[in-house]
Amino acid sequence: MIPNYQEFMRPFLEIAQAADGAEVKLRDVINQIADQFNLSEDERTETLPSGRQSTLDNRIGWARTYLTKAGLLEVTRRAHFVITDRGIKALQDPNTLINNHYLKQFDEFIAFKEQKNDSSSTEKASTEVIESSANETTPDEVLRAAYKQINDALASDILSRTRKVSPAFFEQLLIDLLLAMGYGGSDEGMAHTLGKSGDNGVDGVINQDPLGVDQIYIQAKRYAEGNNVSSGDIRGFFGALNLKKAQKGIFITTSEFTSSATQTAKDLGMRIVLINGKELAKLMLRYNIGSRDEQVLSLKKIDEEFFEV
Template sequence: MLKVKIPTYDRLMNPVIQALQILGGSGTIDEIDNKATEVIGLSDEQLEVLHDEKGGQTEVAYRLAWARTYLKKFGILENSARGVWALTPQGTRAETIDEKEVVQFVREKLKNGRQTVDEEKIGESGIEQSWRDELLQTLLKMDATAFERLIKRMLRESGFIQVEVTGRSGDRGIDGKGIMRLSGLLSFHVIFQCKRYRDSVTPNLVRDFRGAMVGRADKGLFITTGTFTKEAIREATRDGAPAIDLIDGEQLMDKLKELGLGVQTEKVQVEEVTIDEGWFLSI
């Protein structure tokens, strides 16, 4: 049982709509989640609660995913294959919705249709946790050297060149470096740090990493299997300081899936049979 009180998924529906309105009608999952939590005013303590002991996803992110799913079924939201969610014309017209009406509508739809709630979980963005849980546990079982090699491979597959793992004691958390080429014209020297964490990365780790990168690279990249606290995210983009890009466990797993690194995706076609009662009656 959760000790920290967190809004239920239905209570998060209107904040999701408000977040998309503020974002101009569309946004990525991260953008929507961050803006929705700002709208509600959730504390760091609430944002850092993990969904389960396996880690990898926070309870707030899990409930926001359910909120998006219900709003999609109700016709308020739509999402693309690229993971961008947007307000539908109906959603654009709706300033707020009745959460109870949405829940009742969706549950009746599932009850009357061929899908069960368990089947509905499969395939909805942010909800299918089975492969994520398995992948996260696999990553956590890797030794530090193997995990660094994986990150090195991922960066190369993402367009980095001259990637090296340089982690050594006394290097203040720097695990490697590389060069990111953009369109074959521009290049940025990047240093990275990768941590196999179940818990959240705190701002002091981000500060230490920045201190190590100053004067040595154009950009910093901090990768973790866990999450980042709200303060750590603020520290990474603090005004007047070199910006550090953050990749949390969810983003890391999505990237491995996208690149096909140890994650194979197979599209399964499902045959749907519809009976045309009118045809039989008119024959």
């Protein structure tokens, strides 16, 4: 398990102190700390949900930021640091726990956390919430956790609403989703529903080329929670695909697939993709089907190259 960012503060300072006045490179510090904590390769390469940065880099980076803001480290150049006299003093007692509470004795750190000079009361309140929530997690991890919580609630709501729409509306919803995902190109005429009696269980089809040579067939089951799709449903859809000489099929439900249904789909090969209710709701949120963007927040970071001289 990767330690929280505050647990990296003392090791970071100790590595900087061991350099005996010379600067240390952030990447070297990260590697040494990973070795000290005996982190596995998976832990070293585990990434944040964005996939753009490793969790380890992110947490050690925040430890470095807080130590720098408190005056225990000093930036010398891009991604290079030296320990300050204040940092050396902090390490004198090996029993001293260096964390956010310790750093609060320094005015610079308090100013950084509270932004006293230019924060509105709303911003200060937000800072306090993050501070109380971030004893073990970094501020951006708190933000991402809040984002996930909001999206999970929205996914639950959108799935509940989807289960209540009419069959025709549901089938068209799925066509709209697949078009938004890039299937069938941009031409709405390349997708149509087939939800009529005698359709051999196939509810819709997406043409992936202008001539309709390559098609994806869709089976849609708007089931209530607990009414799970069985292996018999999967075999029936597989038979319908064979009748149409189709090579690809997507089976979508607002409930779940039984374990035997999942196994049946695997045994029949990779021709049938299964999408359960939770996955459907996440896709609808991602492609704004039944939802819309209310506000877009961008996480910024310093462009180190800009400040290089």
